[in-house]
Amino acid sequence: MSSIQSSDEVPVRTLPNNERIKRLKDYFCKEFDCEPMFFVRVPGRVNLIGEHIDYCGYPVLPMALEQDILIAAAVQNKPELHLRNINNKYDNFKMEVRCCEDLNIIPDSNGKPFWYNYVLCGVKGALEFLNDRIDSGLQLVVDGNIPPASGLSSSSALVSASCLAVLYAQNVPLSKTDIASLCAKCERYIGTQGGGMDQAIAFLAQKNCAQYITWQPLKATPVALPENAAFVVAHSLSEANKAATNDFNRRVIECRLAAKIIAARAGAVTDKKIITLSQVQSKLDNSLEDMVKLVYEYLPNDLYTKSEICEILDVKEEELEKLYLTPNTSHLTEFKLKQRALHVYEEAQRVDDFRKQCSQTASNGNGQNGVNGKSNPIVHENGDCDDIINILGNLMYGSHQSLNELYECSHDNLNHLVKLSKEMNVNSRLTGAGWGGCIIALCPKDKVNCYIDMLKEEFYVKYCKIDKNKASSYVFATTPNHGAEIYVNK
Missing domain, CATH: 1.20.1440.340 (de novo design (two linked rop proteins))
Incomplete structure (x- = not known):
């Protein structure tokens, strides 16, 4: 495992000292009677606008979440894969792995993937990239706090984290763009014909800004968001697994x-x-x-x-x-x-309008985009924030209407969340593939607490009939986070 890396590679950082890492480390030691050699962290994502157009070749505008997939890993001499999940509802898994052909990714009797199938996708993609040049195995323990089947890219994060773990264990340096492209191919082993957005933002994300992601070649450009803008994610309580249906x-x-x-x-x-x-x-x-x-x-x-x-x-x-x-x-x-086709072309226009609106109303104090030729996130003037939020919010709302009517991938619960939000003058849209999952809402920061309280009461308590205290785990404010990392003891 290399100690020298370029700035374009996934960063290798000192292992953080926090309760989650400690809990995962203790669990790993208990299961395998040894300490993990390294940890891999890959974030979930929320797409601000540009749904179902990445696989059509159009740019998208996502940001990484604070929620993530965290994997503890150790290399073993035997060519075996041992998988554990810190959540005991997921079964343990073990198999011999010598080549790609060993990895048959088979769903359950209902066509739904097992949780470890996503890990196998990442491992298989890595083995294929390595041309099966591997004679060691891995012990992996997974800890994820991204709500599954929520449209927040929990499955893609798991595929990507698994692929990254194998490559790092084999001392293979890859640029962020290369590994993002590789991981996009990996997920197709599960049968999903995605376009690469989830993997791109997972590796190319930067803290405090969204990313305008374009294709062929893959490129991510930071996009600053209004400083008074807050983003709220709310789960519809309807889960959707895009690999389980057609x-x-x-x-x-x-x-x-x-x-x-x-x-x-x-x-x-x-x-x-x-x-x-x-x-x-x-x-x-x-x-x-x-x-x-x-x-x-x-x-x-x-x-x-x-x-x-x-x-x-x-x-x-x-x-x-x-x-x-x-x-x-x-x-x-x-x-x-x-x-x-109408949705795709009109949604592509909304993404372009969203990005341009952010750029046109931005200033970094000296009228230049970046310092010393480098592109830096831009900060918006306070006086423009409310107008910008309304304009961007209306684009997001238009996206939802199109996804509901033209793409037919919404859900009654998603539509009800969007309707409740609109009644409070907050614009929102479904995010992710749809058919369940979450909405992403854009509202002024000073309105966030009132907005979240309204959703708890009107949607989770009155509409879904769940306890208000439990509702707190389904709706949260979030800010753009950074991309994938590797942690080691230094």
Whole structure:
């Protein structure tokens, strides 16, 4: 394990002295009769705006949470993987690991992944990267305080932390962008066709600012947020596991098919590389506004059958399934292409508007963006904060409406949270894949306590019928946190 690293690598820091680390260390010693050699921490994330567009090639604007996945690890001479979770509701797991082929990631009888499947995804991705050049094993104990199935990236954080643990144990230096890209591929072993946002923010996050994340090449640019802005996360009490159903992958392939049809009808059908809606826009050299018009022109129907799509693209059904569908979507016969494409293009515009609004109303005191050529987070003037919060909040609310109506990935509980928030003049939206999970709300700091109290009373107590004291664990204010870290005894 290397002691020399570049600034672009995941930072290796001295082990913090806190109760959580101590508890995890004690648990590890009790389970394995030895001390952990190192710890890996990967944060959860909340996406401020830009939902379901990363896998379409468009920028997103997330921030890392204080909540995280923490793994204690030790290398062992035998090629075995021993997994424990500090939460005793999760079963122990052990297997021999010599190569990628040993790692068969099989869900339970209902198609839902076991908790350790996410660890195996990270391990498998690391082994594949290493070309199976590994002759040692790992002992791992996981401690997570990100609410599972909440849309806050608990599963991606677990995949990423596991992959990082294997690579660090094998003394493999990787840049943050490289490991983020690797971990994005890892999660596809679970069957989810994500776009890489969760892994990018997990490794590239900086404290006190959101990140504007763009693709090909992967790049994160700090975006300062209004100094009077507070972000509140509230759980809908409806859990959603995107790997357990085909809801998520269905939206992914509907966007792929929409892209192919727009490209074909616009005369770009011969370009085999076009598979995302952003690639279509780039190929046609159009604005987002122009692309919205093309959606109405080239995808006028509310519903398309598989046979209609085959006819438009001039392919046979077997070829369509092989090229564009996934194993858990190949049986589908009807697709909503217009609605999905409209959401993507309009959501991409909202992200751009959000970022520009933050930039246009910012000042760092000397009129320059950064010091000595370096990009620094910008601080907003106090007088502009309320107006900025309203403008940004309205963009977030518009995002939610689109996700509910066009992408159809919201949930009654999410909609009720958004409605209650709006009645208090606080704008919010679902965050994460949807179908449950959380909302993210933007409100002035001086309104946070009143807002949280209102949600506790109106949503958790009256609507969900739970005790108010228990409600405190489901709603919290948060600030942007830093990305992944490795801890060692120095």
